[in-house]
Amino acid sequence: MRPGILILAGIVLLGTAWVAIHLFARDGAAVARGRVLYDTNCAACHGRNLEGQPDWQSAGSDGRLPAPPHDATGHTWHHSDADLTAYIALGGAEALAQMGVTFDSAMPGFGDVLSTQEIADILAYIKSHWPERERQVQAERSASDGR
Numbered sequence: 001m002r003p004g005i006l007i008l009a010g011i012v013l014l015g016t017a018w019v020a021i022h023l024f025a026r027d028g029a030a031v032a033r034g035r036v037l038y039d040t041n042c043a044a045c046h047g048r049n050l051e052g053q054p055d056w057q058s059a060g061s062d063g064r065l066p067a068p069p070h071d072a073t074g075h076t077w078h079h080s081d082a083d084l085t086a087y088i089a090l091g092g093a094e095a096l097a098q099m100g101v102t103f104d105s106a107m108p109g110f111g112d113v114l115s116t117q118e119i120a121d122i123l124a125y126i127k128s129h130w131p132e133r134e135r136q137v138q139a140e141r142s143a144s145d146g147r
C-alpha cells in the first residue's frame, strides 16, 4: 500500500474516533445533568427509578390518572420530542387544551421552572433508560413530527 493511503486512512480513523468520543461526552453530560433535574423535579411523582405510581392506568378517587412510568413499560416513548417538551413545559391540562382536548390532569407545568435546555436534558436522561428499539421508534417519531 502507498504511504499516502495509509496516512489518509489514519486521518479518517482518528477523525471518526474524535467525533465518537465528542458525541459520547456531550450526551453523557446531558444525561448527568438530566438525572439531577429529574430527581429534583419529577421523581416524587414518576418514581426515582422512573417506575411511575402504582396502578398508574386506573384513575384515583379524585378521577385523575396517577403518574405513568417513564421507562419502556410506560408510553413516554410513544411521543415525539416536541410533544413531550410541550407537555412538560405547559402541564397536562394546558398542553391538551391546546390540542382541543379537555382533560383533568395532575401533571403540573414546568415552563417557569425549567429552561428548554433543562427539559431536553431530562428527556436525555429518560431516554437513557430505554432499550434500543424504543429509542429508535421515538427518534423516528420526533424526526417525522416536523415541529
Ligand code: HEC
Binding pocket: 038, 041, 042, 043, 044, 045, 046, 065, 066, 067, 068, 069, 070, 074, 075, 076, 077, 079, 084, 087, 088, 092, 093, 105, 106, 107, 108, 110, 122
Ligand atoms: C405532582 C406530580 C407530578 C410531577 C412532579 C411531575 N409529573 Fe409528569 N405526570 C404526572 C401525572 C399524574 C401524569 C399523568 C396525567 C397526564 O398524562 O396528564 C403525568 C404525565 C406526564 C407526561 C405525559 C405522559 C408520558 O409518559 O408521556 C410526561 C411526559 C411527564 N409527566 C413528564 C414529567 C417530567 C419530565 C417531570 C419533571 C420535570 C414531571 N412529569 C413531574 C404527575 C407529575
